[in-house]
Amino acid sequence: MISVYHYLVLSAILFSMGTFGVLTRKNAIVIFMCIELMLNSVNLSFIALSRHLGNMDGQVFVFFVMTVAAAEAAVGLALFITLFRNNETIEVDQVNLLKW
């Protein structure tokens, strides 16, 4: 039988994979996708715990996380387009204007 712990461990694995991707990749869009992966792993643990405790609040919170992810996608991708227009690249190690 599958317990809530199975889901929590799976969510932990996905989250740490997202962390690894954010820290290693250079392409800003791929970093963005890794952040989406982390958000989704948190959503999975929210729904698993909500089901385990018999409480609907966790699922409503997932709803809000999805809204924030949508807003983040819109603003983030607009930023990448502006960055590409000015710099001809979206690799994060070549964007170093603010670096001392």
Added chain:
Amino acid sequence: METIFFYLVALVAVLSGLLVISCKNPVNSALGLVNTFFCLAIFYVMLEAPFMAAIQIMVYAGAIMVLILFVIMLLNLGTEVRKRYMHSIAGSATAAALVLAMIVYFVKNGTLSGQVGDVTSEVIANYGHTELIGKALFTEFLLPFEITSILLLVAIIGAVILAKKEA
């Protein structure tokens, strides 16, 4: 049976996650991410949250991923041709392993606690999951729900202003 199915889908989810973080071409990463989203939607169905599975597929796999793929193709980012498309692998692997070890330690040794509600499988079968979500959303969480609409409005205006060409 259910356990085997869980492990199968979990394996597919983890493999597609590995695809996301290891592919050189951003389009392949995006397709791996879509696959992960579908696996998570399957888990939501197994957790008796069909409404969440539906909006996972519609909002994430539909809207957000189409937006990301559209931008990848708009900027025409090919495969990263240079030798190193990743950096600081050892340090990042250590950090990710630390995060994983910490979470697994707390999941293993901690106890689950929280506000216990009365939503059981029978309640979900009787009322329907969507109705329960709607009831929570429009009574207890009405103010956050309205604030969400302002957030989306601000995000849309910000995106349009950022992305338009200088007049």
